Amino acid sequence: MKKQMFMFIACIAMAFAGLQLHAQGRMNPEDRAKMLSQRMEQQISGLTDQQKDSIEAINLDISKAMQAAFEQNQGDRDAMRSAMQSLQQQRDARLKAVLNDDQYKQYQDMMQNMRRNFRGNNGGGGGNN
Structure with a gap:
């Protein structure tokens, strides 16, 4: 009975995490x-x-612009990739003006880890970028 209860709770937790x-x-x-x-x-x-x-403010501006670029370029992967890269570069430049050198390095490390984790969770990406 305890084993069944544990399995039930584990299934609920996994379903919640997936949602x-x-x-x-x-x-x-x-x-x-x-x-x-x-x-x-x-x-x-x-x-x-x-x-x-x-x-x-920077993250909100860029996030809104990314949403607009996504909606504009649906179906055109190259255009979407180009738009997203451009917007990420804009975010980086704006943040570089706000953060000191050490903080900006921490930001770059954080983003690199996020990209690495994203690629790892999605089967390795699918190409060399």
Whole structure:
């Protein structure tokens, strides 16, 4: 009986985790920007309140632009990839102006880890980028 109860709880937990992952893919730009900003606040040391406000504004602007680019370029992978890369470069440039050198390095490391984890969770990507 205890084993069955454990299996039942484990199945519920796995289903809940799957729903959370699925929901993340359908977040609106505001939620995506907020989640990235919170992650940055956790992983970048020494952020001032002014930097946090700037980071949130930058992430929101870029997240909205990415959503628009996604909607505009559906079906055209090359155009979408180009737009997303351009927007990421814009985010990087704007953040570089807000963060000090050490904080920007922490940001770059965080993004590299996120990309590595994303590729690892999606079967390795699918090509050399």
